[in-house]
Amino acid sequence: MERATNKAERLLQIEALLLTHPRGLTQAEIARRLEVNRSTINRYLPDLDRFCIYGTDDGRLAIDRDHYLTNVRLTLHEAMALHLAARLMATRTDKHNPHAASALRKLGLALEKLAPLIARHLTASADVMDNEARRHDPVYLEVLETLTRAWSLGRKVRLKHQMSDQRVFEYTFAPYFIEPYAIGRTTHVIGWREPPGALRTFKVERIKAIRILDENYSIPSDFDPREKLADAWGIWYTEAEPVEVVLRFHPRVAARVRETQWHRSEKVEEQPDGYLLWRARVAEPQEMLPWIRGWGADVEVLEPEELRERMMGEARRLAEVYGWEMHRGAEQAEQDHQFFDDFFQE
Numbered sequence: 001m002e003r004a005t006n007k008a009e010r011l012l013q014i015e016a017l018l019l020t021h022p023r024g025l026t027q028a029e030i031a032r033r034l035e036v037n038r039s040t041i042n043r044y045l046p047d048l049d050r051f052c053i054y055g056t057d058d059g060r061l062a063i064d065r066d067h068y069l070t071n072v073r074l075t076l077h078e079a080m081a082l083h084l085a086a087r088l089m090a091t092r093t094d095k096h097n098p099h100a101a102s103a104l105r106k107l108g109l110a111l112e113k114l115a116p117l118i119a120r121h122l123t124a125s126a127d128v129m130d131n132e133a134r135r136h137d138p139v140y141l142e143v144l145e146t147l148t149r150a151w152s153l154g155r156k157v158r159l160k161h162q163m164s165d166q167r168v169f170e171y172t173f174a175p176y177f178i179e180p181y182a183i184g185r186t187t188h189v190i191g192w193r194e195p196p197g198a199l200r201t202f203k204v205e206r207i208k209a210i211r212i213l214d215e216n217y218s219i220p221s222d223f224d225p226r227e228k229l230a231d232a233w234g235i236w237y238t239e240a241e242p243v244e245v246v247l248r249f250h251p252r253v254a255a256r257v258r259e260t261q262w263h264r265s266e267k268v269e270e271q272p273d274g275y276l277l278w279r280a281r282v283a284e285p286q287e288m289l290p291w292i293r294g295w296g297a298d299v300e301v302l303e304p305e306e307l308r309e310r311m312m313g314e315a316r317r318l319a320e321v322y323g324w325e326m327h328r329g330a331e332q333a334e335q336d337h338q339f340f341d342d343f344f345q346e
Contacts (some may be wrong), residue, residue: 009042010034015051015063017093022153024062065152066145076118077113083118083125091130092182096136099145101129117337118199143207144178147189150212151175159207161202168208171195174217177225178204181235183290188235190225192217230264233291245285246303252297259306262291286310 022229031038053061054066138160150157156174174192180186186205193200249257251274265282285307288302301308
């Protein structure tokens with residue numbers, strides 16, 4: 001490392017050095033890299049607080065990454081991109097997150113002079129995140145903070161995960177990537193789980209206890225979350241080939257379907273009768289069920305057969321729930337169909 005000529009430069013060098021060594025360095029190691037005497041580093045100790053540098057129990061100096069402040073400079077349009085992301089987060093999460101609220105307020109303060117109207121709405125979004133109506137879940141927040149810390153340090157964690165049937169299992173886990181899931185208003189973490197010594201995904205809300213281990217890990221160079229989730233509808237992925245899903249949308253919603261790209265592999269084909277055929281290759285079609293249900297009778301599942309049968313079964317159960325007779329005859333069925341067509345076209 002090039003030798004600095006004054007104290008201010010050396011302090012900045014120490015900061016940069018420790019940022020690249022998450023576990024910290026001893027004073028002797030820092031002095032050797034900066035080519036100065038160890039006594040010089042010792043004299044700088046009172047000035048290191050402003051960089052969130054602290055002394056560890058084993059004599060190293062390290063940066064407190066939970067409180068270290070980074071400097072970010074944004075253009076107006078970059079700030080708008082963050083505003084849109086913040087609004088999406090504010091409306092698609094049900095849990096109180098003080099870190100998210102604080103980040104939005106800081107962004108709003110930074111934009112007060114450049115874009116006061118945007119700044120005002122960022123502050124309002126922060127208030128939404130802090131709203132008392134949001135669910136306070138201290139366990140979730142602690143788990144998310146610990147996963148974030150472990151991911152940034154490259155350290156494994158020991159966690160307890162609760163299954164949907166309430167059984168709890170304990171694992172050693174190396175977090176590779178944290179992914180939000182807007183549909184379920186949840187957060188998921190992908191990483192290496194032991195056992196079984198394979199890549200797995202945890203729903204963060206189901207992790208009931210967690211602690212960082214003094215064991216390092218490195219993310220494989222061939223791990224790419226974009227590639228891993230490329231065929232997913234949301235968060236579900238598989239090593240098997242994706243499955244082709246074919247849906248038939250009613251003319252009254254065809255334009256709405258075309259307005260949005262729902263999946264990277266989708267292809268749409270307008271039929272002579274105004275219906276729209278929608279195709280996509282999806283890792284786990286079952287994950288699409290909430291979205292398909294949302295279109296009601298305006299969509300018909302054509303493929304795969306398993307997904308079509310699943311929707312047919314749900315249609316039967318819905319008919320039973322609402323007291324609808326399933327065998328009313330072809331003439332009555334046609335009358336019913338015409339009634340709903342007229343109703344939705346009004």
